[in-house]
Amino acid sequence: xxxxxxxxxxxxxxxxxxxxxxxxxxxxxxxxxxxxxxxxxxxxxxxxxxxxxxxxxxxxxxxxxxxxxxxxxxxxxxxxxxxxxxxxxxxxxxxxxxxxxxxxxxxxxxxxxxxxxxxxxxxxxxxxxxxxxxxxxxxxxxxxxxxxxxxxxxxxxxxxxxxxxxxxxxxxxxxxxxxxxxxxxxxxxxxxxxxxxxxxxxxxxxxxxxxxxxxxxxxxxxxxxxxxxxxxxxxxxxxxxxxxxxxxxxxxxxxxxxxxxxxxxxxxxxxxxxxxxxxxxxxxxxxxxxxxxxxxxxxxxxxxxxxxxxxxxxxxxxxxxxxxxxxxxxxxxxxxxxxxxxxxxxxxxxxxxxxxxxxxxxxxxxxxxxxxxxxxxxxxxxxxxxxxxxxxxxxxxxxxxxxxxxxxxxxxxxxxxxxxxxxxxxxxxxxxxxxxxxxxxxxxxxxxxxxxxxxxxxxxxxxxxxxxxxxxxxxxxxxxxxxxxxxxxxxxx
Numbered sequence: 001x002x003x004x005x006x007x008x009x010x011x012x013x014x015x016x017x018x019x020x021x022x023x024x025x026x027x028x029x030x031x032x033x034x035x036x037x038x039x040x041x042x043x044x045x046x047x048x049x050x051x052x053x054x055x056x057x058x059x060x061x062x063x064x065x066x067x068x069x070x071x072x073x074x075x076x077x078x079x080x081x082x083x084x085x086x087x088x089x090x091x092x093x094x095x096x097x098x099x100x101x102x103x104x105x106x107x108x109x110x111x112x113x114x115x116x117x118x119x120x121x122x123x124x125x126x127x128x129x130x131x132x133x134x135x136x137x138x139x140x141x142x143x144x145x146x147x148x149x150x151x152x153x154x155x156x157x158x159x160x161x162x163x164x165x166x167x168x169x170x171x172x173x174x175x176x177x178x179x180x181x182x183x184x185x186x187x188x189x190x191x192x193x194x195x196x197x198x199x200x201x202x203x204x205x206x207x208x209x210x211x212x213x214x215x216x217x218x219x220x221x222x223x224x225x226x227x228x229x230x231x232x233x234x235x236x237x238x239x240x241x242x243x244x245x246x247x248x249x250x251x252x253x254x255x256x257x258x259x260x261x262x263x264x265x266x267x268x269x270x271x272x273x274x275x276x277x278x279x280x281x282x283x284x285x286x287x288x289x290x291x292x293x294x295x296x297x298x299x300x301x302x303x304x305x306x307x308x309x310x311x312x313x314x315x316x317x318x319x320x321x322x323x324x325x326x327x328x329x330x331x332x333x334x335x336x337x338x339x340x341x342x343x344x345x346x347x348x349x350x351x352x353x354x355x356x357x358x359x360x361x362x363x364x365x366x367x368x369x370x371x372x373x374x375x376x377x378x379x380x381x382x383x384x385x386x387x388x389x390x391x392x393x394x395x396x397x398x399x400x401x402x403x404x405x406x407x408x409x410x411x412x413x414x415x416x417x418x419x420x421x422x423x424x425x426x427x428x429x430x431x432x433x434x435x436x437x438x439x440x441x442x443x444x445x446x447x448x449x450x451x452x453x454x455x456x457x458x459x460x461x462x463x464x465x466x467x468x469x470x471x472x473x474x475x476x477x478x479x480x481x482x483x484x485x486x487x488x489x490x491x492x493x
Contacts, residue, residue: 004030004136006335007123009115009280012040014312014324015142016099021332023106030109030134032125038099038110040144042321045164048095050187051352052088053167057194058354069391079195081171088167116281120307138307138335141287141295142328143280145273145313150179153240153269159247160240160267163188172196173265177249179237181208183351185270189229190353199229200262204254204271206234209351213363216398216412220357223394223414240267275314290316300340301331309335323347346429350419355395358422361410361429364400373403377435377458379451381415383465386446392416397455399425399435406434406459411452421449435459 005027008015016038019031037044063077103110111134113127123134147162149155157165166188174197178189181203193199201208208224208231209217221231232251238259239250247267252259275294282289288296288304295310297303303310309331312324323342330340351357367374377399381387395414402409411425428438438456443449450465457463 004028006138007134007136008140008142010142010144011038012144013042013321014328017325018140018328018332019108020102020106021329023108025336030111032111032115034114037096039096043095047321049088049092049167052091053191054352056084056087057191061194117285119285120305140331141310141314142312143276143314145319146276148272148274150269150271155269162269166268175264176266177262177264178268180270187352193229202232202235202237202251204236212359213412214365220414273319300334346426348422348426355415356418357414358418359412360422360426363410367409375401375403375459377455379454379458381451384451386448397451399455399459401435401459406436408433408435
């Protein structure tokens with residue numbers, strides 16, 4: 001029996017980060033992983049490989065459709081999908097090797113096999129018929145999540161695929177039906193759309209990107225439709241049947257009624273993810289689980305069993321790698337007697353399409369529902385100099401601020417590099433900053449980030465560069481300073 005201060009089950013972003021921080025704090029740490037490589041879903045079949053394909057497919061589309069208008073003449077690009085998949089795999093391998101190095105550098109024992117909690121302080125690991133017992137002071141569950149199944153639909157990862165299969169298709173499907181208009185469905189749908197697939201997205205709700213600001217979601221849907229994606233909202237997939245070389249996908253209104261049949265070569269099921277707790281012995285150990293299958297924890301990540309903690313996708317909150325990482329650091333610090341903490345009001349989210357969508361904090365829908373008096377400032381990239389000269393003007397920045405205190409409650413961006421730009425809002429909000437603080441911060445010119453400053457200025461009705469100030473978004477005036485002007489001025493420029 002080995003003796004450890006901490007045993008972590010799961011070597012994804014939450015688990016390996018927790019292990020590193022605990023080791024830095026002087027603990028003897030072991031991490032258990034059932035899969036061949038470390039890094040979890042994120043590094044192996046999720047975040048990282050999808051970003052590789054998003055980048056590669058964007059370059060393919062740029063070469064075929066974007067460079068000519070800049071005076072760069074090229075023959076039509078030829079897709080070599082096998083090489084693109086090699087490019088993806090090189091990125092995966094590099095990142096996984098990096099995690100292996102971190103474990104060795106921090107003297108963390110890596111135990112390969114399936115873990116089962118026998119009781120507080122004891123973990124059993126089985127692999128290839130062998131059994132090992134790990135004795136420890138504390139256990140952290142960081143087992144992540146699995147693909148949510150769609151009732152009545154069998155995923156074979158060949159023609160009916162999850163995100164895992166969608167990252168490794170052998171050829172570009174002629175027709176791709178995506179079930180679910182969340183982040184994963186839109187990202188992977190956009191990859192295959194750029195590579196030549198006809199993409200139809202079916203969503204049970206009457207909107208895309210559930211949980212994000214509804215105005216941002218509507219604007220983003222229009223951009224994706226302009227790019228060629230088709231949406232069937234308020235609809236559900238009830239069956240997928242093989243018909244020779246094709247798949248027949250039956251779609252019906254979510255509220256009931258007559259349906260339709262869509263032809264598809266591949267169907268991607270992307271309706272979400274569920275906590276992974278299979279075979280961990282949680283019930284036998286007395287670890288409480290909620291009605292959604294999540295491990296129940298308190299504010300310090302402790303479960304119902306003393307000495308057992310949980311973080312990441314397996315507990316409540318957004319299923320995001322960076323959320324899991326911050327929780328991993330926090331729980332390690334708590335176990336070391338420090339004040340580990342995660343500010344859940346300031347966790348950014350990003351959709352890595354082109355353009356990107358990024359958000360942090362509350363949406364306009366949230367503040368309305370909470371009855372908070374608020375002010376919105378918006379600025380379009382059509383009025384941003386850098387975006388204008390680069391002809392990448394799709395999108396806008398939206399700042400939601402408290403009407404009484406001017407404190408920024410949320411920031412939402414559609415645009416190129418939105419996932420990078422959002423972090424100045426994260427830092428501002430972490431320190432309780434106001435829209436005026438953001439507006440008075442000097443931004444380099446010309447940058448896309450100036451649009452964030454201008455949106456903050458618009459909160460106070462004093463945007464400088466709103467040369468498109470007469471432009472409307474869904475019939476709502478972009479610049480509050482235009483309220484009350486003659487109707488003739490409130491028209492598209």
